[in-house]
Amino acid sequence: MNIDERFDSIIDSFIENAELLIKFNYWDNLTVRKLHGWLSNFKSREEKYLAAAILNSIIFRSEKAKLALSENIFHILLPQILEENDVYTIKNIKEWINDLNGRSCRELPFRFAAINNVDGRAVKSGEVILSAIQKQFFESTLTVSLDAANSLIEKGKIKALIFFDDIIGTGTQFKTFYEKSLLSTKKIKVFYIPFVAVANSYKDLESEYENLFIRPVEVIDASHMFFSKNNIALNVIDSLSHEDFKAFYLNLCRKNKINIDGNLGKGNLELTYVFNNSTPNNNLSILVHHNDQWNQLFKR
Known part of the structure; x- marks a missing residue:
């Protein structure tokens, strides 16, 4: 999977929006520092785009x-x-x-x-x-x-x-x-x-x-699944399909030894739906995974 520099502005925009949601206390259990810690897990432009797209898809209940x-x-x-x-x-x-x-x-x-x-x-x-x-x-x-x-x-x-x-x-x-x-x-x-x-x-x-x-x-419903065709963030790059992003995500999980409920959430529901005091197990595992090599975003 390849994403070039033309899409850097989208990455920046999604991250800036997440920072604002934290600063205005809409995401009331998170700090900008913790957000940046999680973002530091992602190295390549492709990984950063995926991370930014996940942030853009989060439904958060404060x-x-x-x-x-x-x-x-x-x-x-x-x-x-x-x-x-x-x-x-x-x-x-x-x-x-x-x-x-x-x-x-x-x-x-x-x-x-x-x-x-x-x-x-x-x-x-x-x-x-x-x-x-x-x-x-x-x-x-x-x-x-x-x-x-x-x-x-x-x-x-x-x-x-x-x-x-x-x-x-x-x-x-x-x-x-x-x-x-x-x-x-x-x-x-x-x-x-x-x-x-x-x-x-x-x-x-x-x-x-x-x-x-x-x-x-x-x-x-199914339209809320992260890798759904309804996810606008995954529609921007003409050369990449939602299945391409899913395969890339799963490979990223394997590479980083992330393995929680198959990594697509329990029931493969692919959710990005978070409460301020809990993250349901139907969410993408990359939102809650943590170890010495991986900074966590949300607590399970």
């Missing part, structure tokens, strides 16, 4: 952005879901927030729970998100363990259980949790609300269980 997503859930999505499924009717947002934080909140016919016990371990992203959302929007007594939820279900005290997550990538992690917890056998409606979901994955997952309802705040 702390403020996550708060906006959470507000969307509690002001719009969740009230709609509860009413549509005959669980609870919200008269107005002010009364709704009061209900979630009042003394009688335990009488509400739903509870919030964390996704856990997947392969014998807790799912960090779901627990962190639930904790952050709870502090912002509802009384902690509405958060329950699965054992407590099962007791409430058996007594007929709740009609729905609600889970939050950062992303549905392949959906396999939640499927494992759902089946291990036997939720599909319970007489309850389960609402699973991720900040973002891959379109086909979440629809396929939802279709497998009658009592599961998935409502992502944001939906992404």
Whole structure:
């Protein structure tokens, strides 16, 4: 693969844009110094163009952005879901927030729970998100363990259980949790609300269980894959195709002994979708890889 000096201005432009996003705190977990450290991993013009194209493709969700997503859930999505499924009717947002934080909140016919016990371990992203959302929007007594939820279900005290997550990538992690917890056998409606979901994955997952309802705040699809034909940064050089860039990327990973989930992200989803406190495993591995010879950009 060969890229000549005519494209240096594009490289510079993409990097300058990333620097501005950091300086204006849109990328609020990163410093310009760390950005330059990551860029120093790339030596040739071709490698630098690839790195710049990756930076240009990043969708980043800052702390403020996550708060906006959470507000969307509690002001719009969740009230709609509860009413549509005959669980609870919200008269107005002010009364709704009061209900979630009042003394009688335990009488509400739903509870919030964390996704856990997947392969014998807790799912960090779901627990962190639930904790952050709870502090912002509802009384902690509405958060329950699965054992407590099962007791409430058996007594007929709740009609729905609600889970939050950062992303549905392949959906396999939640499927494992759902089946291990036997939720599909319970007489309850389960609402699973991720900040973002891959379109086909979440629809396929939802279709497998009658009592599961998935409502992502944001939906992404194949056009968001880094090596998609929709990636404008990879369309600029007429002599190079998206497949050329993919082959070059994979070779760069091999050369630098990078090997995480096949390097295209779990499920080969090729994402560049990052949260300020986590990087989903469906992302390109080059975003999170680190060792003594390679400077990391984002933490996993």
